Amino acid sequence: MKQTIFRTCTLCEATCGLAIDVDDGNIVNVRGDEDDPFSRGYICAKGVAIGAVHADPDRLRQPLRRNERGDFEPVGWDEAFAAIATRLRAIQAEHGKDAVALYVGNPIIHNHGALLLRQSLMNALGSRNVYSASSQDTAPRFVTNYYLYGSALAGPVPDIDRSDYLLCIGANPYVSNGSAWTAPDLKGRLRALRQRGGKLVVVDPRRSETAREADEHIAIRPGGDVALLFAMAATLVDEGLVDRERVAAQTRGWDEVESRLRRVDRDAAAAATGIERGTIERLARDFAHAKQGVAYSRIGVCNNRFGTLATYATDLLNILTGRLGRVGGAMFPRPAIDLVPLARVAEMEGHGRWRSRVRGLPETLGDLPSGCLAEEIETPGPGQVRALITFAGNPVLSVPNTKRLRSALGQLELMVSIDLYVNETTRHADFILPPAWSLAEEHVDILFPAFSVRNIARWSPPVVEPAAGERADWEILLELTERLGGGPMGMPVLDAPLRWAKGLGYRWNPTATLDLLLRLGPYGDRFLPWSQGLNMKKLKAAPHGIDLGPLEEGTAHRVCHAGGRVDLAPTSLLTALDDWLGEQLNRGAAGTLSLIGRRDVRTNNSWMHNIPALAAGRDRCLLLVHPEDAARVGVGDDDLAELESRVHTGQVRVRLSTDMMPGVVSLPHGWGHAETEPWQRVAAQQPGVSANDWTDDQDLEAVVGQSILNGVAVRLRPLPGSAQTLEDGARPTPG
Ligand SMILES: Nc1nc2c(c(=O)[nH]1)N[C@H]1C(S)=C(S)[C@@H](COP(=O)(O)OP(=O)(O)OC[C@H]3O[C@@H](n4cnc5c(=O)[nH]c(N)nc54)[C@H](O)[C@@H]3O)O[C@H]1N2
Ligand SMILES: Nc1nc2c(c(=O)[nH]1)N[C@H]1C(S)=C(S)[C@@H](COP(=O)(O)OP(=O)(O)OC[C@H]3O[C@@H](n4cnc5c(=O)[nH]c(N)nc54)[C@H](O)[C@@H]3O)O[C@H]1N2
Ligand code: SF4
Ligand SMILES: [Mo]
Numbered sequence: 001m002k003q004t005i006f007r008t009c010t011l012c013e014a015t016c017g018l019a020i021d022v023d024d025g026n027i028v029n030v031r032g033d034e035d036d037p038f039s040r041g042y043i044c045a046k047g048v049a050i051g052a053v054h055a056d057p058d059r060l061r062q063p064l065r066r067n068e069r070g071d072f073e074p075v076g077w078d079e080a081f082a083a084i085a086t087r088l089r090a091i092q093a094e095h096g097k098d099a100v101a102l103y104v105g106n107p108i109i110h111n112h113g114a115l116l117l118r119q120s121l122m123n124a125l126g127s128r129n130v131y132s133a134s135s136q137d138t139a140p141r142f143v144t145n146y147y148l149y150g151s152a153l154a155g156p157v158p159d160i161d162r163s164d165y166l167l168c169i170g171a172n173p174y175v176s177n178g179s180a181w182t183a184p185d186l187k188g189r190l191r192a193l194r195q196r197g198g199k200l201v202v203v204d205p206r207r208s209e210t211a212r213e214a215d216e217h218i219a220i221r222p223g224g225d226v227a228l229l230f231a232m233a234a235t236l237v238d239e240g241l242v243d244r245e246r247v248a249a250q251t252r253g254w255d256e257v258e259s260r261l262r263r264v265d266r267d268a269a270a271a272a273t274g275i276e277r278g279t280i281e282r283l284a285r286d287f288a289h290a291k292q293g294v295a296y297s298r299i300g301v302c303n304n305r306f307g308t309l310a311t312y313a314t315d316l317l318n319i320l321t322g323r324l325g326r327v328g329g330a331m332f333p334r335p336a337i338d339l340v341p342l343a344r345v346a347e348m349e350g351h352g353r354w355r356s357r358v359r360g361l362p363e364t365l366g367d368l369p370s371g372c373l374a375e376e377i378e379t380p381g382p383g384q385v386r387a388l389i390t391f392a393g394n395p396v397l398s399v400p401n402t403k404r405l406r407s408a409l410g411q412l413e414l415m416v417s418i419d420l421y422v423n424e425t426t427r428h429a430d431f432i433l434p435p436a437w438s439l440a441e442e443h444v445d446i447l448f449p450a451f452s453v454r455n456i457a458r459w460s461p462p463v464v465e466p467a468a469g470e471r472a473d474w475e476i477l478l479e480l481t482e483r484l485g486g487g488p489m490g491m492p493v494l495d496a497p498l499r500w501a502k503g504l505g506y507r508w509n510p511t512a513t514l515d516l517l518l519r520l521g522p523y524g525d526r527f528l529p530w531s532q533g534l535n536m537k538k539l540k541a542a543p544h545g546i547d548l549g550p551l552e553e554g555t556a557h558r559v560c561h562a563g564g565r566v567d568l569a570p571t572s573l574l575t576a577l578d579d580w581l582g583e584q585l586n587r588g589a590a591g592t593l594s595l596i597g598r599r600d601v602r603t604n605n606s607w608m609h610n611i612p613a614l615a616a617g618r619d620r621c622l623l624l625v626h627p628e629d630a631a632r633v634g635v636g637d638d639d640l641a642e643l644e645s646r647v648h649t650g651q652v653r654v655r656l657s658t659d660m661m662p663g664v665v666s667l668p669h670g671w672g673h674a675e676t677e678p679w680q681r682v683a684a685q686q687p688g689v690s691a692n693d694w695t696d697d698q699d700l701e702a703v704v705g706q707s708i709l710n711g712v713a714v715r716l717r718p719l720p721g722s723a724q725t726l727e728d729g730a731r732p733t734p735g
Helices: 050-055 077-095 106-110 112-125 139-149 186-195 225-238 244-250 254-261 266-273 277-289 307-320 340-345 370-378 402-409 473-483 492-503 510-520 536-540 571-583 627-633
Strands: 002-008 017-023 026-032 064-066 072-074 100-104 130-132 165-169 199-203 216-218 293-297 351-355 362-364 387-391 414-418 431-433 454-457 546-550 593-596 622-625 640-644 649-656 664-666 712-718
Touching: 017 050, 026 050, 077 100, 077 387, 077 414, 077 431, 077 473, 100 112, 100 370, 106 112, 112 387, 112 473, 112 510, 130 370, 139 307, 139 351, 139 362, 139 571, 165 225, 165 277, 165 307, 186 199, 199 277, 225 254, 225 266, 225 277, 225 293, 225 307, 225 571, 244 307, 254 571, 266 277, 277 293, 293 307, 307 571, 370 402, 387 473, 414 473, 510 536, 622 627, 627 649, 627 712
Parallel strands: 100 130, 100 387, 165 199, 165 293, 199 216, 387 414, 414 431, 593 664, 622 649
Antiparallel strands: 002 017, 017 026, 064 072, 064 431, 351 362, 454 546, 593 712, 622 664, 640 649, 640 712
């Protein structure tokens, strides 16, 4: 039977509506859904390939166990769960709760069931050794939201459809489609901004795809953003461009910030950024004078030596110019399913409530910095990590100093991975529990509506049937949680009745919880039969979703601090600001280049390289080098060269590019698949090298322990023994 099923894409934060044609249970075509009120038919190459993940012959269909010979062999679900639970309990009984660590990867953010059960599994484990992709990604953004507005999920987003000036710092939405900012077809939305006379200004060490189409590209030295942004804020103060009335009405703590802004040295900022002081001041004026301007920063700024401070400074610019909660500025969504009250009631959010054992680094919103994971496994003593569960993550490619982590994984007594594939990380596991691909499950976005540029609610039905015996991610997490003595609600008082109900045949499922949150949420029907409000039944009856309108003016509906005021002066941030003000420098060791990262339209971090349509074509794992730097160090276009950092020396293929700021080189992350040859046959064809072999786990950002993945000091030189001896087209080998 032929049918078209409408479904939200779960591959990136843009959440485009897809129209998926299915014939006899097989996906035959994937298009953009023209009737989706949010994405209006937009789709990218990855969205088109979403069905190929389901069809991929290398995707795991049954659990695997490592046998005595060290090979993987199939194992039954029940046997696997029983063995895992027994060993986890034994390890915790002998060595304490913290001996079991959990690492949660990026795809969880697209998975409502797993998001709901993550805390339950954590509670059942009772370990403080929880890690995630966040310390390579959003931690600076989320902690800024937490401090300024009261919750990680209560952050403002650029109201792009109504702005007339976007200052885009360290983000490349033309390629990434946006992050912590949900807006399908950002490329189209940015073009529309320019067509209506608006201005796009991009700050990036590389002339990125977004920068190429901008009105102005400002090249900045990696890590210089904190100086740029505070110098801009200082200019606003100095030139009377602060909207003092609005700042007084919306915030608390301004005096403490203002006195510090007066200490910002704008000449030092010019030196730290490589941007002339006059340009910095002009940028501040342009920004302030725009009618509906907004500043936005992301990965290039977050994964940086001053990632949290610079993220805070981005928000400060919006707040000081009166753009917070104003049309075209930085506005707050009102999601239909709101996790903020839940997070607050369960006291899930915080910063520095406990610290890592070895280095004493703070937790942030429940996670420790991933840069600590290897040392927590390697360093003996009470609390040493002896078992690791990875969920939808590939830390061996995604966290800093991956060579060290890779070898640390070999010391574990037990490793369990819940993942679709055998990859660079899961190949070290003793058990791999593969979920059905998400298209076999219903889907509701519960995170992205908190970052969307329109308020929207959508429910997506399953598209394909799971194969016999396949389980959804949430079913795997739930089973594991229950076998460890926990339950889906993560609280004994709520889980006890559910266990009793299970005996009577009722099984908890995530959608029932979502129905509750939806009905009690801001647009909900509150269980009143006469209400026009939303419930899951109504959502399910709207195949393209329900448009709840543009973002609302004001801040009161989102800021959750007492009195609804934005806290401009949280102690952690002021302390970091004071430390930075003491130096205001952006040092690089003499003779080094600064390594940064980038993304590619047909990649999805480390994991879609096994999809032929996305993997095809020329090698993309290239080190972009400015011709002046190349000439100085003696390497040429297409050469294999040697790249050295504190932690690693290895080969890279060079591509000369005048898009690079001199002194800066760029290597994409997510590559380095040589080890997966037998398990991911397509990805292994073009393995590339892992950028995180060169990044450093010992050099982390100060506030949240963010990984510094941009601005890493490296040296580049010709290959010893000379490049001429290598055949043309030879691929880089992992070091
Ligand atoms: N140098 C450098 N490093 C970076 C970055 C950078 O810019 N530069 N970016 C960082 C960022 S922003 C991120 S988000 C991280 C990502 O880092 P991670 O989250 O650690 O890993 P991913 O590469 O996203 O890989 C996701 C894994 O989940 C599996 N998977 C996919 N879908 C599902 C699913 O539905 N269920 C389950 N159970 N498994 C699934 C895939 O097979 C893969 O193994 O990388 C970070 N690392
Ligand atoms: N096609 C594709 N899309 C993706 C992903 C993917 O892997 N592929 N990953 C998704 C994920 S998980 C995320 S988090 C988002 C990230 O989305 P974005 O934040 O847009 O990330 P990038 O595309 O890596 O762009 C970061 C930019 O920062 C620049 N940069 C590096 N260092 C600095 C610096 O010190 N200062 C400044 N100002 N700029 C700097 C880089 O040159 C780069 O152009 O993308 C998502 N979308
Ligand atoms: S932009 Fe993101 S959400 Fe949209 S189709 Fe592509 S991968 Fe899917
Ligand atoms: Mo990310």
